[in-house]
Amino acid sequence: MVALMPVGNIGRSVPRLEGRDKVMGQAEYTHHLRLPGMLYGKIFRSTLPHALIKSVDTSAAKAVEGVFRVVTIDDIRTVIPHPYYGPAFHDQPVLADGKVRFAGEPVAVVLASDPRVAEYAASLITAEYEELPAVLDEVEAAASDICVHDELKPAATFPDLQHLKGRRGTNVALDYRLVRGDVEAGFAAADHVFEHTFRCQQAMHTPMEPFVSIADVRDGRMTLHTASQGPSFVRIEMARLLGWPENRVRVKVPHLGGGFGGKLYIKLEALVTSLSLLVQRPVKISLTMEEQFFMVTKHACTFTIKSGVNNDGKVVARKCRILWNGGAYADIGPRVTQKAGFTSAGPYDIDNVEIESLAVYTNRPPAGALRGFGAPQAAWAYECHTDLIAEALNFDKIEFRRQNLLKEGRPQASGTPVHDAAFEKVMDQVADRLDWHKPFNRGNGRILRGRGLAVGIKGITSPTTSVAIVNLYGDGSCGLYIGTVDMGQGSDTVMAQIVAEVLGLDAEAVHVIHPDTDVTPYDMGTLGSRSTFHMGTAVRLAAEDVLRKIDDLAKELGLPPNSNLPVSEMLRKKYGMQAGNIIGTGSFIPDYKKPDPETGQTPKATPFWGVGANGAEVEIDTETGEVKIVKLVNVVDAGVAINPRAVRQQVSGAAIMQMGFTMTENMVFRDGQLTNGSLADYKIPSLLDMPEQFVNEYVESRQQSGPFGAKGTGESSTIALSPAIGNAIADAIGVHLTDLPLTQESIFRAIQKKNGTPLPEDDND
Amino acid sequence: MLGFELSEPATLDEAFDLLADGDPGVRPMGGGTALMLMMKAQIFKPERLVSLRNVGGCFDGLRIDADRSHIRIGGMTTFAEIECSPMVLQHLPAVVRTMKTLANIRVRHVASVGGNLAHADPHLDLPPVWMTHAASIRIVSKTGERVIPVEDLFAGYYETTLEGGELIAEVIVPVRPEWTSTYVKVTTRSAHDWPALGIAVSANLQGRRVNDLRLVLSAALDRPTRLVAAENELRGSDLDEAALKRAGEAAVAEVDIHSDSRGSAAYKQHLLRVHLSRAMHSLVGV
Amino acid sequence: MTDARTIRFTLNGAPVSVSVMPHETLIEMLSLRLELKGARESCGQGLCGCCTVYVNGKSVSSCLYLAQLVDGANVVTIEGINDGARLDPVQEAFIEVGAFQCGFCTPGFIMMARELLDVHPNPTDDEIRHYLIGNLCRCSAYPEIVEAVKLAARRRAAGTAPALAQELSA
Ligand SMILES: Cc1cc2nc3c(=O)[nH]c(=O)nc-3n(C[C@H](O)[C@H](O)[C@H](O)COP(=O)(O)OP(=O)(O)OC[C@H]3O[C@@H](n4cnc5c(N)ncnc54)[C@H](O)[C@@H]3O)c2cc1C
Ligand code: FES
């Protein structure tokens, strides 16, 4: 056995392996890739939110010099007879098929070798529609006669959706339910009952590298180069669409210029695949920043939460009803509905819980996964609600939480016992960084100050699989083959650290091979904070497999125990020259028990818990409603931080992103049309929005089941950030806002209303 | 954005010839920043762009008249040149301060004073500042030239009183040492954004007494607009709370503010009152 | 002319001539015709800075700049700010501090940060924030970016790493 020398790769802030390439502008992104003979596709989009397509006139576009072809769904059907896709429902057509379901939906594509020609020609296409009434709001859509889809078409891959198959006359795409104890009895017996309704707006991922995919179909094989977080899923779904075996579809992913959950499942891949199949040439589609708003978004939702609380501060019953605005196509929305649903009662130990979480179709751009998978929307409701209760009953906000927080080993609402979840620790650390127990200057007169905190919980998508290959080459150097996509979170570096730690190498010496489904093994996807835990474990197992094989080789070569002969020498002995490999494999799928379909109860709902707390100190100009975030504190439970700097960057980056979703970002619609779909009007955080004081930390903890004690952390600081700010604003002005984003105007209106001088409602718009 | 002609005439006469026909597809180009946005959005499909960057003469650079009464800024002068000019800093400090939050330095390296004015987007930050500085512009054409106050340039939402073939040659700003000015870019959606309201104020003060003043509101209206009634409330009076309150009410009453994505009408009216008053206070250094 | 025109200019210190159409933007020419990868189009509206290059020593958004207008100019991209052997101090500082995640915005930030340090050799936080307001980072590496700029400023001041390509961009 090779001696296991701990070389200090774990807990070391190894700089990103690809750092030099990135600062030199040389890192590979799909954005730059061009193939010989490649055509560019530009999309013609619908202008109406809901309409039947009477005709599409492509003649003017076809007449433009340099246009190779103009394609509609009829052309697509000649190569893919049933051109519908989606991870949960096969509801999304490759191009609009007789009907458009949101304004901005792709209707036709122009192909040309000059992208400018394609763009110009696409602007000459016209369509005639028969307009249908549209539903945009999730509450309205849940009960409306206007149906976005005639019939529900669940994908076979999700057994828990099969009962929805063929259902008609509804926009509800998933009705997730969880029942624990008897909530009505709980309310009846409680000393107090509180009920509030909260709303979150639709928002967008806005990766700086806009969506881009290239398909190259020839001779019955296809290579897809795509900015995707889930190459394995892309291969499976494309193989299904094409009716081909997986081994004829190759998916390659270099670096990603940001993903945040948007670049998951099928985005442009089905379209470029169909186009390339049709014209037998490589086809590239790159969206513009503006077009990204029509690709995938973050769910808007309406959440009504009701709690029974006793005089001693114990929460005894909680009922949650959440309607998720899924937009026109389900994408992964049903999973968001379910996963965010099951933790929507918060990180609290409550005996009687009832949760209803509904995925609702509307005539808006589709919604999918976005950093937090619905958990931040749920926390916006339950943590503002927590403060409202504490205020009403005059409890200290920290002690009230402490009394109700889930403790080690206690069952969460799903019945799954909570292990390795440092709720109290993160809360106390936030309180400490806010100097919560010291006197606080609340301001007076025009400027009022307030502070707030909140604690969040998130379950992790389960069960999911990761497979890794570690390959030692003839000279003993190491290659790591994984399907995890480094989209900026630093997974290449962290995975290299894990291999290096097991094999006694330096992380910097490990070469990470980027996803290429012909080369790298299966991984469910880079999503939901799962990679460090799942792929990290698979990588550890693969590296340990290598150690075993080295050991076997040593025995085979008759080496004395502990000979410590370098691997290169051993291979040379075996093959007589520098040759051969030592290949270790590892695969990991965590324990999971399917929840009871009626009650949602299961002993193992999640492989680990996402845990984070946030705190904010704000200053409000009561004359204008202007708000300044003076201090923002984010503390997460990361288990053991394999790369402390990478963890802090995730905590900080995720927090700023969520700050955008809290304060400024909002997709605004008028008559079903998006009115602010560009960075000029959809405001993501900039350097000027940074809080004056910005604290990002993680607590000492350990995920027993994780690789070297680690767990995922890419989302933990997003969960409870919005309510921390919302609670701080309420602390300052004495009113709780219920709707995100927390705009200056909404704050000012709340102040005026409280003062009995409400600002008139909108008059002329 | 296809199939157009890009010409770079070396003289003004050549430029006039290239612009002559007054065709809407033929336009002069300054820095091109606004044109490029419109072309990319396919709002404007050009046939010919006539870049003014080589015409030289009074279009370029910054000068002060021999009697030091006026500063003349060529129509092709970039924002960055203005921002870095010690002469502008000395005589027109409010203009330099306005630059700090105007677009970003890359745009300011390229955007021209003339293009900025001719663009006539009501959200632009500089036009109201020129107006409170009582600036005028010299307009040249094949047939002659005319000088008009900046406020007479704007005819409506993205509309000017320029005739086809007319070019903005220079902005002429009087040097008024006894006046102080400021511009407040009121943003409501995020720190760096287009303004919900632009409030430019210039006043000749004696202590708290307002000898004379100019107030201009932009962004919330279809064009930058003098707040004449509000000016009248303040002209000749002392800057006290009562006067400022009257001025705020007068301002709200004299213009028709509409709701948009940056705020409801009622909210923007309220902001006008608050920020007008704060801007005036800032002039006296309170 | 509505047809392609051959323009000549200096790109990262070397003369080049390229045939371009009037409608082509500088970023299109750099990435499609000259196959440079460092400057890249993201917002396409001058707001994000991903496409930043220097034209005659000044930063511009190459997504809003017509390619033909660099005829005769001196153009420098991120590929031209170091001599290949040694990184620019700003690049070094970005690596040391970890001022990026996905790296898509990084060349743009580095180009702007270099110019910022030419203008403000010892910048305050406020000067940094305002100078870089036209650069967006969705991974939100902002705190580290500010740190990296300050580190690079200290390095430049100490003269530990001379700004190599300053002559190029001047
Ligand atoms: C990213 C970005 C952010 C911005 N943010 C702000 C901001 O915060 N505040 C703000 O105020 N502005 C902002 N702007 C707008 C900017 O100020 C204008 O785009 C710029 O001033 C226009 O000047 P230009 O020289 O580029 O004009 P051009 O695009 O060259 O021309 C604009 C118009 O003027 C005409 N024209 C040009 N020159 C002349 C002339 N000499 N005589 C007659 N007509 C002429 C053109 O034909 C065209 O119609 C922003 C722009 C961008 C791209
Ligand atoms: S792409 Fe040019 S500034 Fe964003």
Ligand code: FES
């Ligand atoms: S590092 Fe990803 S956008 Fe800046």
